[in-house]
Amino acid sequence: xxxxxxxxxxxxxxxxxxxxxxxxxxxxxxxxxxxxxxxxxxxxxxxxxxxxxxxxxxxxxxxxxxxxxxxxxxxxxxxxxxxxxxxxxxxxxxxxxxxxxxxxxxxxxxxxxxx
Amino acid sequence: xxxxxxxxxxxxxxxxxxxxxxxxxxxxxxxxxxxxxxxxxxxxxxxxxxxxxxxxxxxxxxxxxxxxxxxxxxxxxxxxxxxxxxxxxxxxxxxxxxxxxxxxx
Numbered sequence: 001x002x003x004x005x006x007x008x009x010x011x012x013x014x015x016x017x018x019x020x021x022x023x024x025x026x027x028x029x030x031x032x033x034x035x036x037x038x039x040x041x042x043x044x045x046x047x048x049x050x051x052x053x054x055x056x057x058x059x060x061x062x063x064x065x066x067x068x069x070x071x072x073x074x075x076x077x078x079x080x081x082x083x084x085x086x087x088x089x090x091x092x093x094x095x096x097x098x099x100x101x102x103x104x105x106x107x108x109x110x111x112x113x114x115x
Numbered sequence: 116x117x118x119x120x121x122x123x124x125x126x127x128x129x130x131x132x133x134x135x136x137x138x139x140x141x142x143x144x145x146x147x148x149x150x151x152x153x154x155x156x157x158x159x160x161x162x163x164x165x166x167x168x169x170x171x172x173x174x175x176x177x178x179x180x181x182x183x184x185x186x187x188x189x190x191x192x193x194x195x196x197x198x199x200x201x202x203x204x205x206x207x208x209x210x211x212x213x214x215x216x217x218x219x220x
Contacts, residue, residue, distance in 0.1 A: 038156070043201065043210040091156050106150070106158040 002028050004096045006107025013084055013114055021079045021110045023094030029074035030096035034104070035067075038091040050077050084114040118142050121202050121211035128218050134189040136214045138202030141183065149176050149187050150201040152213065158201075161187070192218045 003026040013019050023033055032051050036044045048064075050056040050071035058064045066088075068080040077096070081088055091111050097104035119140045128134050138147070149161040162169050162176040164185070169176050173192075178185040189196055197218050202211040 043212045044203070045210070093156075093158060104148075104160065104163075106160055108157040109155075111156060 002097075002105040004030075004094065004105045004107045006094050006110060008110055009108060010111045011113070013112070015085055015114055016083055018080055018082045019084055019112060021081075021092055021094075021112075023077045023079070023096060023107050025075045025096045025105070028096075030077075031074065032104075033071055033077040033094055033096045035069060035077075035079050036093045036095070038093065038109075044093065047079075081112065084112070086114045088112065089114045117212070118209040119202055119204055119211040121214050123214060124212065125215045126217070128192050128216070130193060130218055130220050132192050132218075134192050134196075134216065134218075136187045136200050136202075136216070138185045138187070138211055139183060140185075140202075140204050140209070142204060142209060144204040146205045147178055147185050148203040148205070149185070150203060152199040152201060154198070161200075189216075192216075194218045194220050 005024045005026055007022055011019055034049055035047045037047055038044045046059050047062045048056045048058045048069050050069050052071050052074050056069035066082055071077040089112055091109050093109040094107040095104040122137045146163050146165040148163050151159045151161050161174060164176055164178050173190045175188040187200060197216055199213040199215050201213045
């Protein structure tokens, strides 16, 4: 079946630094990748949708200059949290797919802690 | 009001019990997803369905498009089924708040 690899699974960084999270589709080409964040005991919230070769579409309230998304190839999308602050500490998850007909596969998530 | 409502929020069951988790949505959709999130946070996609019923092992998912309602059933529940189950609809990926299931041996 389709596999999506996300890493790192956990990262601790200092306030003010940047962190990059990678999401790779291992055995299929993902035309679309999604990035979500999840605060403790809350549901997943869609942050942005990225299509290979074009700019990401951000959801309302998500700062595009803070959460940089790059989808340079059909198998890789990256989320960079720039100038991280403690309030950015969260669980970030990606999903990748080829459209609604084929479904989407989730990565295993990245737990970011900013200290 | 959330676009996707799940019930119950928390559920405790004895091993072997039949479990039902419900999901109602208010937006038009092409498909509905049932996801399983383990305590560590990792998410597994269980089902994607747009009509009728799907079965995988002990898991059954049904959807009624006219009523905008879906159910996830677990037959012969087992402690390893303990997880958070999330309903999501594809209209801009609205998510339910999840149902935390604990199955007691």
